[in-house]
Amino acid sequence: INHWTYSISLFIICLLCSSIHAQKQVKVFAEGVSVSRDKTPVQALEEALSDAKKNALIKAGIAENLVVSNLLYAHGTEQEIETYFHSISNSELNANILIDSIHAENNRFDQYGNMIVSVEIEAKVYTYERPRDQGFFFDLGQLKEVYYENEPIAFSFIPSMDGFLTIFAFNKTESYVLYPFDNQAHDYLSDEKERRFVKNEMVSFPVNEAYAPGYAIELDDALTEEMSILLFVYTKKHVPWIDDHISLKTVRSWIYEIPINEREVVYRNVLLKQMD
Numbered sequence: 001i002n003h004w005t006y007s008i009s010l011f012i013i014c015l016l017c018s019s020i021h022a023q024k025q026v027k028v029f030a031e032g033v034s035v036s037r038d039k040t041p042v043q044a045l046e047e048a049l050s051d052a053k054k055n056a057l058i059k060a061g062i063a064e065n066l067v068v069s070n071l072l073y074a075h076g077t078e079q080e081i082e083t084y085f086h087s088i089s090n091s092e093l094n095a096n097i098l099i100d101s102i103h104a105e106n107n108r109f110d111q112y113g114n115m116i117v118s119v120e121i122e123a124k125v126y127t128y129e130r131p132r133d134q135g136f137f138f139d140l141g142q143l144k145e146v147y148y149e150n151e152p153i154a155f156s157f158i159p160s161m162d163g164f165l166t167i168f169a170f171n172k173t174e175s176y177v178l179y180p181f182d183n184q185a186h187d188y189l190s191d192e193k194e195r196r197f198v199k200n201e202m203v204s205f206p207v208n209e210a211y212a213p214g215y216a217i218e219l220d221d222a223l224t225e226e227m228s229i230l231l232f233v234y235t236k237k238h239v240p241w242i243d244d245h246i247s248l249k250t251v252r253s254w255i256y257e258i259p260i261n262e263r264e265v266v267y268r269n270v271l272l273k274q275m276d
Contacts, residue, residue: 024127027100030056034117041107044117052121053097060125062095094128096256098249124253130261136161137264138234141202146271152214153270158202164238165197168251171228175246178215178230179205194238217272225273232266 032052034044104120143155157165167179180191189210197203206215219226231251239258243250255265 026060026125026127027122028056028059028125029103029120029122030059031118031120035110035114037114039115041115041117044107044115045105045119048117048119049099049102049121052119053099053123056097056121056123056125057095060095060127062125062127094131094260096126096252096260098124098126098252098256100124124256126256128260130259133261136163136234136236136261138165138232138266140232140266140268143230143268143270145269146273147217149217149219149272149274152216154214155205156202157197157205159197159199159234161199161236163197163234163236164194166233166235166239166241168231168233168246169228170231170248171226175248177241177246179207181208193240196238197234219272219274223274225271228270228272230268230270232268234264234266236262 030052032048032050032055034047034051036044036047039047100122102119102121104118106116106118108116110116138157138159141156141158143153147153159165165179166177169176169178180193180195181189182191182193183189189208191208195207206212233251233255235258239254241251241254243254255263
């Protein structure tokens with residue numbers, strides 16, 4: 001998504017109060033390994049990083065029962081798989097993990113022709129006192145996986161409890177806050193910043209009538225399609241995004257600071273295509 005509408009060109013937050021912060025943060029060093037014959041170097045690295053994350057969680061005292069979801073984006077052909085969002089790891093326990101840096105990466109082949117990729121990472125593990133609130137969630141409707149250029153994007157949002165919503169948009173080159181959108185030059189294009197969404201009440205997006213009938217799409221002339229991601233963050237308390245630098249890492253860091261029982265996070269892939 002390069003442009004959603006007029007003037008839009010395209011997880012770290014200040015301390016607000018102690019109640020919104022992760023209960024514990026631990027920095028750990030961990031190693032991960034991938035041994036394979038049929039994986040590409042990129043796929044093998046992703047597997048080694050996932051293994052390192054698991055080992056980091058174990059070092060931090062978290063059991064190995066976690067779910068690792070790799071978001072791989074096919075751009076053009078299967079040989080051009082983009083992994084710029086890398087992997088998004090969610091623990092079924094009360095923990096999240098974020099890689100701060102990769103200190104070492106080593107690639108070699110063993111005597112049997114297996115490719116061995118090893119990495120060493122420094123990671124931050126967030127642990128929480130309370131489990132996820134299974135009753136705190138939301139439903140998204142009418143949001144499609146594929147949109148064509150100039151086709152408006154509109155969807156519905158229904159929360160199970162009262163709360164506050166932030167939506168981020170990412171693609172390979174750009175990142176921004178889709179909602180609540182802030183246009184400092186033209187206030188009528190801005191969304192209400194502290195809107196409380198009401199339990200079981202459906203809200204249609206875009207909320208601001210200036211963007212009706214939906215968010216607009218424009219692709220670069222050189223592209224025939226582009227994969228993007230929408231990241232929905234719903235919280236029980238108002239936790240504003242105030243960092244000028246938006247990236248998947250900074251957003252995830254912001255998310256992980258919020259207690260796991262006070263948030264619901266949903267990722268949605270959106271493929272943008274030119275008309276045939």
